Amino acid sequence: MVVKINHDKCMYCGGCVGVCPMNALTLQETRLTVSKKCNECGICMQFCPVGALQ
Amino acid sequence: MKNISTDVLIVGAGPAGSTAARELAAQDIDVIVLEKKPEIGCFKRCAEGITLRGLIDVGIKPQKEWALGHISGARLYPPSGKNVVEMTGDRMEGYVVERKVFEKWLASRAVKEGARFMVKTPALEFHRVGDKCIVKTQFMDEPVSIESNLVLGADGVESKVGRWAGIRALNRISDYHSGFQYEMAGVNVDDAYIHLFFGNEVAPKGYLWVFPKKFSANVGIGVLTKEIQDKRPMDYLHTFIDAHPDMFANASPLEVNAGGVPVAHNTEMVTDNVMLIGDAAQVVHPLHGGGIVRSIKSAQAAAHTALLALEEKNYSQKRLMQYQDWWDDAYGVQMAKLMKIRSFLERLDDKDYELLAEVLSGEDIMAAVDAKTTFFMKKLITKPSIARLVKKYLSG
Numbered sequence: 337m338v339v340k341i342n343h344d345k346c347m348y349c350g351g352c353v354g355v356c357p358m359n360a361l362t363l364q365e366t367r368l369t370v371s372k373k374c375n376e377c378g379i380c381m382q383f384c385p386v387g388a389l390q
Numbered sequence: 391m392k393n394i395s396t397d398v399l400i401v402g403a404g405p406a407g408s409t410a411a412r413e414l415a416a417q418d419i420d421v422i423v424l425e426k427k428p429e430i431g432c433f434k435r436c437a438e439g440i441t442l443r444g445l446i447d448v449g450i451k452p453q454k455e456w457a458l459g460h461i462s463g464a465r466l467y468p469p470s471g472k473n474v475v476e477m478t479g480d481r482m483e484g485y486v487v488e489r490k491v492f493e494k495w496l497a498s499r500a501v502k503e504g505a506r507f508m509v510k511t512p513a514l515e516f517h518r519v520g521d522k523c524i525v526k527t528q529f530m531d532e533p534v535s536i537e538s539n540l541v542l543g544a545d546g547v548e549s550k551v552g553r554w555a556g557i558r559a560l561n562r563i564s565d566y567h568s569g570f571q572y573e574m575a576g577v578n579v580d581d582a583y584i585h586l587f588f589g590n591e592v593a594p595k596g597y598l599w600v601f602p603k604k605f606s607a608n609v610g611i612g613v614l615t616k617e618i619q620d621k622r623p624m625d626y627l628h629t630f631i632d633a634h635p636d637m638f639a640n641a642s643p644l645e646v647n648a649g650g651v652p653v654a655h656n657t658e659m660v661t662d663n664v665m666l667i668g669d670a671a672q673v674v675h676p677l678h679g680g681g682i683v684r685s686i687k688s689a690q691a692a693a694h695t696a697l698l699a700l701e702e703k704n705y706s707q708k709r710l711m712q713y714q715d716w717w718d719d720a721y722g723v724q725m726a727k728l729m730k731i732r733s734f735l736e737r738l739d740d741k742d743y744e745l746l747a748e749v750l751s752g753e754d755i756m757a758a759v760d761a762k763t764t765f766f767m768k769k770l771i772t773k774p775s776i777a778r779l780v781k782k783y784l785s786g
Contacts, residue, residue: 384622
């Protein structure tokens with residue numbers, strides 16, 4: 337399982353990418369994606385200023 | 391596949407990337423800057439405050455096109471709103487800038503020197519081949535392969551360049567603010583000042599700000615990520631706006647922003663063929679979170695080292711380490727002191743904030759921001775009413 341991205345809420349700030357210890361998140365322009373490397377540690381969820389990661 | 395070769399490839403066209411591009415191009419170095427977004431300067435992740443002194447320090451004269459709000463000081467509000475501390479004087483003079491214009495202006499100066507930019511062109515892959523780097527990118531549906539001697543990672547908090555090249559440029563939740571902001575019109579504040587609000591109900595282990603621009607204001611918040619539970623920075627900001635109709639009754643958002651702010655320097659800055667600058671290198675001031683001036687400084691220092699490395703045709707980590715050593719010499723001691731003060735501030739409860747606001751002057755706070763810890767300590771010691779705060783400070 338990987339973290340779920342709510343694209344309606346995502347502000348594409350890239351802040352979550354910078355805290356991901358697995359390097360599983362990538363931001364391209366306005367498109368945030370998560371790879372299989374995600375181990376659901378929850379750090380990005382805790383960071384997200386708007387709660388776009390679940 | 392289009393193949394390009396250049397001396398230096400810079401990933402990211404923010405203040406750091408464009409500054410390094412300009413410095414290098416001015417010395418006749420071939421420079422290409424990649425910007426993944428369709429437009430340089432958006433979407434902002436910034437409160438846009440900068441001091442005049444900071445601008446002068448990096449050799450930039452304020453321009454009316456981007457230096458919008460003219461600021462003469464700061465007002466710091468403890469949770470009760472009483473005993474507001476005012477910081478004024480030459481040191482506090484500054485601007486709230488329009489980043490969208492500022493960044494394009496910086497990029498245009500680099501272009502004038504001969505640097506070339508590519509927009510909507512993300513760095514997708516990084517490889518080393520012999521003594522060179524290959525970065526794969528793409529513009530529209532055309533793949534592009536760029537060969538260079540050096541790659542400067544100016545790719546922000548979400549930096550991939552560092553991680554691709556082998557630098558573990560990771561932010562920790564205990565050293566990273568989660569930020570949220572509205573740019574609003576119709577905010578009722580004294581627009582000669584920036585306004586900072588403190589308290590554990592307002593912005594846990596961070597602060598909330600109102601930075602007036604010319605016809606709008608940045609109203610934002612930064613909260614230490616480690617502290618976030620159910621209530622998010624967005625929720626804290628909404629609570630504050632609702633609780634202050636005096637300021638916001640007639641206000642409306644023009645823009646909404648988010649972002650992560652590194653408030654510590656926990657990363658290496660160089661490896662073979664690669665240097666990190668700006669947010670990718672975690673260079674912001676750990677107390678106020680300001681990063682524009684320091685990012686530009688890091689870019690200037692990295693460009694200086696890059697020039698020498700190119701001259702010597704030596705792109706090894708050992709050669710590039712000159713940049714990191716310079717940074718550590720210039721900021722290492724100051725950063726350690728600021729981290730101590732940051733840790734102290736993070737241990738304060740709301741009553742402590744009230745006490746500090748009662749006894750500290752703007753000058754005292756300036757000493758803390760400047761990492762003058764001895765001066766700051768003396769000030770704390772001379773006020774018997776805050777003796778227990780001195781203990782808190784020393785226990786860190």
